[in-house]
Amino acid sequence: MSESLFDQASERLADAIAHVHISEDAIERLKSPKASLQVSIPVRMDNGTLKVFQGYRVRYNDLRGPTKGGIRFHPKVNMDEVTSLAFWMTFKCAAVNLPFGGAKGGVAVDPKQLSKFELERLSRGYIDAIADFMGADVDIPAPDVQTNATIMGWMVDEYSTIQRKLCPAAITGKPLTMGGSIGREAATGLGAFFAIETLMPLLKMERSQTTVAVQGFGNVGAAIAEAMSKAGYRVVAVSDSKGGIYSKKGLDIPSIVHYKNSTRSFQAVYCQDSVCNIVEHDTLSNEELLELDVDILVPAALENQITEHNAHKIRAKYILEIANGPVTPAADKILERRGIMVFPDILINAGGVTVSYFEWVQNRSGFYWTLEEVNDRLKQSMVTETLRIWEVAQQKQISMRTAAYVHALTRLSDAIDAKGTRSYYAQ
Structure with missing residues (x-):
């Protein structure tokens, strides 16, 4: 059985532990993500059919602040990959001394196969599905592989609609006109x-x-x-x-x-x-x-x-x-x-x-x-x-x-x- 991506990511932690004195509590807390979410996102396609896409969001650790991490759209996105990326984000934010923990999200989709209208519906549907899992003081998404400022704009607009107020700090990587x-x-x-x-x-x-x-x-x-x-x-x-x-x-x-x-x-x-x-x-x-x-x-x-x-x-x-x-x-x-x-x-x-x-x-x-x-x-x-x-x-x-x-x-x-x-x- 091949080693999972998260197993590979965890090896980095094991290598580092050998060179620094830290508490057993710290080691235990960093072994597993704080919270993981898998969602189904129904999208009405332009031809009238309904397709359901699988979405993911992982908040790995928030001890240094709200979690932070991108959203990727790629056919091979899965929970193992997203968990690994959230793990890396946890260490990345700490390495450069940002007051954030690590998170990551994604949808298993080839965005190149979607029209712009379908892509917008998918982007808004993803935020609708994870809205209770995120926020400016909880978890702040951003662009990643095959997502961009336009997609972040749709997402922050959807989140603001759900919250019934403007929430520019809930998502970063937005268009400049929306607070980017x-x-x-x-x-x-x-x-x-x-x-x-x-x-x-x-x-x-x-x-x-x-x-x-x-x-x-x-x-x-x-x-x-x-x-x-x-x-x-x-x-x-x-x-x-x-x-x-x-x-x-x-x-x-x-x-x-x-x-x-x-x-x-x-x-x-x-x-x-x-x-x-x-x-x-x-x-x-x-x-x-x-x-x-x-x-x-x-x-x-x-x-x-x-x-x-x-x-x-x-x-x-x-x-x-x-x-x-x-x-x-x-x-x-x-x-x-x-x-x-x-x-x-x-x-x-x-x-x-x-x-x-x-x-x-x-x-x-x-x-x-x-x-x-x-x-x-x-x-x-x-x-x-x-x-x-x-x-x-x-x-x-x-x-x-x-x-x-x-x-x-x-x-x-x-x-x-x-x-x-x-x-x-x-x-």
């Missing part, structure tokens, strides 16, 4: 960029001499690829769900982003104003992209991309996890033996939830920040926590992933211990 934060859409990629920029001097690397491959060219993958390209890194390969493009000389990422946004096509191009020409490049699969000989590999797609089956083929020096859980625990051990350093998802992709926190704060105060203020606060957070986790890794001689979990676990343990532990009551 400027800078939220690019936050995950930009946060990852701030983290790698912090690490580059520590790794004694130069931008112009550093090659990069990015697997996954959605909003986040495109954002990190464009940021690194503009900063002088040589991005030699990128891919979407259908495959990848590669050029040893480097790709013009802003042109590729512009071309994809304009035509919905994915090509290696160079653009001057509105004129784009296809340039010489090789095509490759997502699997082949992972195995390229580059300095930095950025998995920005889905979980379980690097496993024990392909970890021995990875040739990158460093792996920057922007997707959630792209490297399995078994692959981690192989990569560590081979001297390949992995910078973990709970640090690297924390920019999104950090700016979601900023949006929540702005919604509750009714005072909104400029893009410069948002990005400055994001940079300060990512730089501070990246350096702290690096110091933990160096002091304890452990991997960056284990160091990130140790750092987060210390904060979570303090929150649990503050309510009293066995040793306290035994005195």
